[in-house]
Ligand SMILES: Cc1cc2nc3c(=O)[nH]c(=O)nc-3n(C[C@H](O)[C@H](O)[C@H](O)COP(=O)(O)O)c2cc1C
Ligand code: SF4
């Protein structure tokens with residue numbers, strides 16, 4: 001295993017070859033914003049919040065998809081990056097319906113946290129407010145498309161960890177939607193094992209457990225670490 | 239077939255064609271077909287039969303002859319005459335060698351010494367109008383597959399790559415990456431399995447160069463791909479062709495079958511140990527699949543969503559194997575480069591951009607159609623001399639190149655040489671070769687809106703800036719064109735331009751702001767006028 | 778898979794139907810039932826059946842051993858695939874730049890007003906309206922593919938007359 005030494009926000013840090021900038025940064029206490037990344041499943045580089053500047057490279061790179069290199073000089077929090085991140089969040093908030101006051105995840109939502117952390121306090125664009133369905137056909141869980149940010153965490157955890165591949169995306173562009181099987185109501189899905197992993201990884205109130213009222217939903221992601229450690233290291237420890 | 243047989247066929251076919259009294263070529267490209275070329279061709283066949291001239295006069299098809307606005311086009315080889323707007327009734331006069339009959343057609347004859355023809359330089363389109371794209375022997379007669387024969391017997395793969403590097407050829411798919419370097423990258427990889435992919439997903443609205451090449455000279459593209467396979471060490475090629483291109487697909491299928499049967503593709507190319515197979519993959523209507531990583535996903539049967547690069551396809555592409563992806567026109571340039579040498583090719587064009595470029599001229603221009611000009615020709619030459627200028631006494635306003643990733647070039651830059659660097663400097667790109675001319679009647683804010691709508695519809699939806707940003711930008715532009723925009727809108731529009739350019743995952747989102755940026759740069763007064771009008775309206 | 782037609786089909790229609798299933802099967806086996814061939818198989822299925830029903834997608838998913846959601850995901854990503862039956866007549870308006878510059882939006886607007894939004898079929902099943910990105914007939918702009926044939930240099934007026942002629946209300 002070769003070790004790479006690099007600088008992140010002026011700090012000398014080390015990582016292992018093949019590790020992403022994102023992971024190395026977080027391990028050394030630099031918290032790069034993210035929404036599509038969730039530890040334990042593959043990365044897709046879709047939300048673009050984790051973009052960083054790398055010296056000598058014209059393009060901004062998604063830190064969750066870029067491996068560390070010896071001597072790299074990375075900046076994760078410049079003025080430019082901050083303003084890009086705020087604008088991306090504004091786009092997200094304007095895309096569907098993210099009214100925190102009436103959401104089960106209020107106070108526990110990663111989208112909300114991101115907005116607070118990055119200082120995005122108002123939206124200067126027109127809200128698109130599409131009228132989307134809320135699927136409550138599953139006996140224990142619900143899916144509110146209006147809160148979905150299309151991060152595909154649920155798709156990945158269902159495919160990679162549970163192995164069911166119930167979820168996928170249909171359509172394209174702004175009309176994309178999360179679907180179960182052939183787009184039938186979740187409760188009728190043949191492939192769903194009702195394991196609830198998707199609910200736990202969803203960053204917003206799009207996937208939720210039934211029976212919780214506004215602000216009550218808590219999500220627990222420790223299971224992912226447990227499974228990944230079990231798979232990779234054959235250690236069954238919490 | 240062996241190399242000796244290839245040369246024999248070439249000689250025999252040339253001799254056979256020489257003996258004919260005449261060979262009449264009917265354009266069978268989509269443009270001419272849609273204005274009745276098929277009926278003309280049938281009627282020519284009937285006339286030949288009626289006159290009992292089957293042995294002397296041959297009627298065949300041909301690739302796009304360029305002057306699409308005057309279709310159907312017919313070329314008579316014996317007197318090297320080109321006729322436009324031909325109707326089926328004129329077939330008899332065309333078949334007859336009699337000068338008096340020919341006189342009847344004088345009005346339809348197109349002057350091939352006109353600037354439209356004289357100022358063009360044909361390499362990629364060299365065979366259009368001189369051979370039938372559906373007949374393998376026709377391609378062989380004009381020297382087809384000789385470059386491949388030369389390479390597999392006399393050149394080592396590194397020598398082929400050296401030749402391409404020397405030629406200075408750059409990718410014709412838009413970005414202009416040096417082709418030789420790309421080939422070298424793929425050749426360097428140690429993997430046993432590699433792929434060659436031809437990007438024929440031509441999706442820019444207003445561009446139909448690749449389609450014409452595929453329809454008019456499919457074997458040339460196959461030969462180019464086989465040469466690439468030989469050079470980089472790949473045994474399998476794929477052509478990813480747009481689903482809308484029915485005729486091109488049909489021609490390619492025919493050509494692949496012919497080439498396989500003749501051992502020009504397959505397990506023993508020209509009787510040597512070199513193997514190369516080509517399969518078609520048909521696209522299904524997604525512009526973003528022209529982006530190379532999305533194209534790979536699509537060939538693998540997935541949703542055509544791009545992924546982050548690196549790794550670049552030359553390292554990890556199709557099924558994670560090293561993959562060479564080039565555009566149709568790039569491949570079409572390969573056989574002549576190998577046949578005539580890199581130096582010859584490098585002598586054409588400008589310092590940084592070698593060879594020629596095919597353009598599809600459309601919009602408010604007299605000669606809509608397909609042209610090929612040396613790199614470095616000025617826009618003025620292309621639009622006014624070759625293209626014949628603006629119809630109906632209109633006034634030139636802007637030329638749009640590069641489609642939704644490109645920009646609008648205003649009048650003051652008409653004399654800029656058309657090459658990769660110069661176009662980039664004035665805020666546009668070479669793109670794949672669509673060139674749309676606009677006159678005074680075009681509303682530039684609406685043009686920007688049009689392209690933004692395109693990007694919005696075609697965004698794959700994976701990354702947020704492009705998925706939602708294009709919608710918001712389109713929203714603002716639509717409001718502006720309706721006279722409802724505000725200065726804050728304009729400000730937001732500019733912020734979003736920067737955001738998309740710098741943070742989008744793939745080229746689609748990164749270049750989507752270009753039409754807005756270039757119209758803002760050169761036609762800002764039109765945006766201002768709209769804002770002023772909406773302010774006036776609000777009072 | 779296509780055995781759920783309510784009305785009793787004639788014998789000829791029955792064999793034609795069997796044949797389609799057989800042809801689709803052959804296409805899948807040609808690709809050794811590989812999931813990578815999903816798009817090829819969907820192309821074939823659409824050619825045979827005209828459009829893609831849930832039953833058809835389900836059976837393709839099963840045979841290619843793919844998750845159903847992935848099959849629907851692919852079928853809806855690409856505009857070429859249609860999950861609805863097509864109308865009696867079809868109009869595809871080219872919205873390539875050349876056609877746009879020469880007024881294609883006016884044609885589309887007329888069709889959308891009279892029949893259905895682009896990508897849809899009119900409620901009476903008479904006309905499907907679609908748009909395309911450059912059909913390569915830029916010389917004939919603005920161009921429309923009407924029932925498979927390219928018609929060039931159209932005006933909204935001609936479109937209106939045409940719709941009247943085929944009896945669109
Ligand atoms: C959104 C998008 C669409 C593209 N469409 C095409 C296309 O239709 N045809 C093409 O050859 N290249 C297209 N490209 C460029 C390809 O990604 C790639 O650069 C090219 O095929 C490489 O070939 P070349 O080196 O021969 O140019 C597109 C790129 C992007 C970002
Ligand atoms: S830039 Fe647009 S097309 Fe490209 S990955 Fe992002 S959403 Fe998809």
Ligand code: FES
Pocket residue numbers: 033034035036037044045046047048049050051062063064065
């Ligand atoms: S966390 Fe890296 S792009 Fe979303």
